[in-house]
Amino acid sequence: MRDARGDMRRPVGLRLWLSGGWLTLLVAGAIFAPWIAPKDPLMQDLFLGRLPPFWESGTEPGFWLGTDSLGRDVLSRMLYGARLALVVALVAGTLTCIIGAALGLIAGYYRGWPDRIISRFVDIWMAFPPVLFAILLIAVLGPGLWSIIIAIVVIDWTRFARVIRAEAMTQGAMDYVASAQVAGRKRFGTMLTEILPNVLPTIVVLLTLEMGIAVIVEAILSFVNLSISTDSPTWGGMIAEGRTSVHQAWWVLVFPLIALFLTVLSFSQLGEGLKDRFDPVLR
Amino acid sequence: MRLLTTVITLFGVAVIVFVVIRVVPGNPIAMMLPPGATDADIARLQAQYGFDKSIFDQFLIWLSGVLQGDFGTSISLRQPVSRLVLNRLPATLELSIMALLMAVLMGGALALFGTRFRDGKTEGVVDVTAGMALSIPDFLWGLVLILLFGVLWPVFHISGRISPALNVDFTTNFYLFEAIARLRFDVMADLAAHMFMPALALAIPLAAIISQLLKQSLKETMHLDYVTLARTKGYGENHVITREALPNAILPTLTLVGVQFTFLIGGTVIIERLFSYEGLGNMAIDAVINRDLPLIQGIVILFALLFTIVNLAVDMLYVVLNPRLRHA
Numbered sequence: 001m002r003d004a005r006g007d008m009r010r011p012v013g014l015r016l017w018l019s020g021g022w023l024t025l026l027v028a029g030a031i032f033a034p035w036i037a038p039k040d041p042l043m044q045d046l047f048l049g050r051l052p053p054f055w056e057s058g059t060e061p062g063f064w065l066g067t068d069s070l071g072r073d074v075l076s077r078m079l080y081g082a083r084l085a086l087v088v089a090l091v092a093g094t095l096t097c098i099i100g101a102a103l104g105l106i107a108g109y110y111r112g113w114p115d116r117i118i119s120r121f122v123d124i125w126m127a128f129p130p131v132l133f134a135i136l137l138i139a140v141l142g143p144g145l146w147s148i149i150i151a152i153v154v155i156d157w158t159r160f161a162r163v164i165r166a167e168a169m170t171q172g173a174m175d176y177v178a179s180a181q182v183a184g185r186k187r188f189g190t191m192l193t194e195i196l197p198n199v200l201p202t203i204v205v206l207l208t209l210e211m212g213i214a215v216i217v218e219a220i221l222s223f224v225n226l227s228i229s230t231d232s233p234t235w236g237g238m239i240a241e242g243r244t245s246v247h248q249a250w251w252v253l254v255f256p257l258i259a260l261f262l263t264v265l266s267f268s269q270l271g272e273g274l275k276d277r278f279d280p281v282l283r
Numbered sequence: 284m285r286l287l288t289t290v291i292t293l294f295g296v297a298v299i300v301f302v303v304i305r306v307v308p309g310n311p312i313a314m315m316l317p318p319g320a321t322d323a324d325i326a327r328l329q330a331q332y333g334f335d336k337s338i339f340d341q342f343l344i345w346l347s348g349v350l351q352g353d354f355g356t357s358i359s360l361r362q363p364v365s366r367l368v369l370n371r372l373p374a375t376l377e378l379s380i381m382a383l384l385m386a387v388l389m390g391g392a393l394a395l396f397g398t399r400f401r402d403g404k405t406e407g408v409v410d411v412t413a414g415m416a417l418s419i420p421d422f423l424w425g426l427v428l429i430l431l432f433g434v435l436w437p438v439f440h441i442s443g444r445i446s447p448a449l450n451v452d453f454t455t456n457f458y459l460f461e462a463i464a465r466l467r468f469d470v471m472a473d474l475a476a477h478m479f480m481p482a483l484a485l486a487i488p489l490a491a492i493i494s495q496l497l498k499q500s501l502k503e504t505m506h507l508d509y510v511t512l513a514r515t516k517g518y519g520e521n522h523v524i525t526r527e528a529l530p531n532a533i534l535p536t537l538t539l540v541g542v543q544f545t546f547l548i549g550g551t552v553i554i555e556r557l558f559s560y561e562g563l564g565n566m567a568i569d570a571v572i573n574r575d576l577p578l579i580q581g582i583v584i585l586f587a588l589l590f591t592i593v594n595l596a597v598d599m600l601y602v603v604l605n606p607r608l609r610h611a
Binding site: 124128129130135136137138140142212216219220223225226243247254257260261264265 | 300418422423426429430433549552553570572574582586587
């Protein structure tokens with residue numbers, strides 16, 4: 001059995017600080033966007049089109065990171081875009097995690113026919129390339145926020161199910177589980193009170209990584225205009241706009257790209273860092 | 284046996300694709316007609332595309348067509364799906380193969396380098412580089428490359444497959460292979476300048492995976508007796524790594540490259556879009572935006588077929604390269 005207290009004594013590594021710090025900043029920016037955004041993210045002003053960021057000449061006060069071709073403030077749009085990115089990360093990540101982990105737990109702990117059914121589904125799912133799956137699902141569901149979330153959950157639940165099943169199997173074979181059974185605990189109760197706490201570190205790691213995947217999937221789909229409606233600010237939408245005008249106004253592409261880059265990197269580094277901390281072999 | 288499971292997988296994909304597509308809410312026929320169309324017009328067009336029959340009949344008609352190479356007619360482009368798809372396939376294949384070559388070269392070099400200078404600072408640098416490269420997806424690498432080689436130091440083309448000004452008449456759609464075969468170096472250079480960035484973006488994450496796994500297997504192999512024997516024979520470290528350890532260490536990497544290559548082909552969908560590269564993936568996104576069901580079906584089936592062929596090829600290559608299986 002793992003000693004959870006042991007985790008806390010190890011010094012927190014630099015990469016956990018950096019990635020955690022960026023994500024905290026991002027969450028704060030997204031939550032307080034209506035109060036801290038300098039401008040209305042949807043306000044257009046063609047006279048203020050393609051203003052450069054503040055350190056270059058020819059700027060207007062208040063437009064810190066410049067404007068796009070329609071004169072919309074880049075910084076404000078990024079802050080509002082962070083809201084959508086984080087909502088998708090949170091909702092899609094959590095739903096995928098709950099469904100995948102629950103099925104993995106049941107398959108790994110109960111074994112027998114539930115395991116056979118769930119494992120068979122996992123095998124079929126893994127044989128189907130994720131990109132094709134995504135194309136099909138979005139084609140069927142139509143563009144939109146919920147389509148993205150559903151597509152992520154439907155495609156990625158196997159990630160959790162596979163790993164948690166293996167972990168639950170290892171835990172289920174241990175003595176402490178047998179003792180709980182001898183002590184008269186119900187199987188379902190044992191699963192929740194004995195197995196679940198012990199696979200929780202793995203679940204947290206997978207969830208963190210999944211959130212990074214969700215952010216990038218949302219960005220890609222809004223980049224190709226298959227996300228929510230075009231006027232709502234999204235990082236992917238901003239990147240698409242910046243991509244077409246990259247020679248005239250690099251800042252429209254660069255700033256949302258930096259935000260997306262740091263966010264994806266932070267989620268993956270946070271996940272990897274947590275994995276190292278939780279791993280008893282490395283401790 | 285292997286072939287039979289392949290056929291069953293493909294059939295499964297066909298069934299899933301067909302059924303999923305038929306659940307689509309919204310009538311694709313209605314979107315093709317102008318707003319003033321009468322019910323009779325709609326019925327006539329539905330009959331033309333076979334939408335008036337039962338789902339099972341539609342599937343049988345569609346499947347027998349697919350087996351004869353007839354994927355139906357694209358709703359948005361009004362051309363046979365098979366022709367559209369086959370015209371675009373060579374572009375995607377060239378891009379994928381180019382990306383695979385780059386990934387193998389970069390990943391292999393990184394792994395050999397890390398093994399040669401193992402247990403030192405250099406290996407740490409290699410590990411961190413691979414780790415970073417891996418945690419950033421190809422889409423983001425593509426954007427970074429556009430900024431680097433398209434804007435800051437504009438040496439490569441950021442969109443398209445070939446400069447229209449070149450005006451070359453190709454007999455096939457394999458532009459690059461044909462240019463190589465016809466020794467048209469100017470055309471080759473132009474194609475490469477277009478292909479370089481999308482291929483590199485696809486290659487970077489795969490290169491990272493290859494380097495990590497190959498380095499690990501190399502390090503394990505380096506402890507084996509026959510490697511020690513080669514050292515006592517007086518061979519240098521470079522010879523020992525490339526001639527003795529590599530042939531043995533390469534097999535696990537090969538299996539992984541097969542699986543990862545199918546992911547790379549999947550990645551072309553978004554990368555082709557990003558670089559306005561006229562391939563199958565770019566067409567797939569247009570098909571989804573236009574909800575062009577016959578075209579989506581055709582593209583998905585073709586991708587599935589491609590993945591299956593890659594997996595089969597890797598299995599066969601494994602047998603060829605594995606000395607234990609070669610004589611079995």
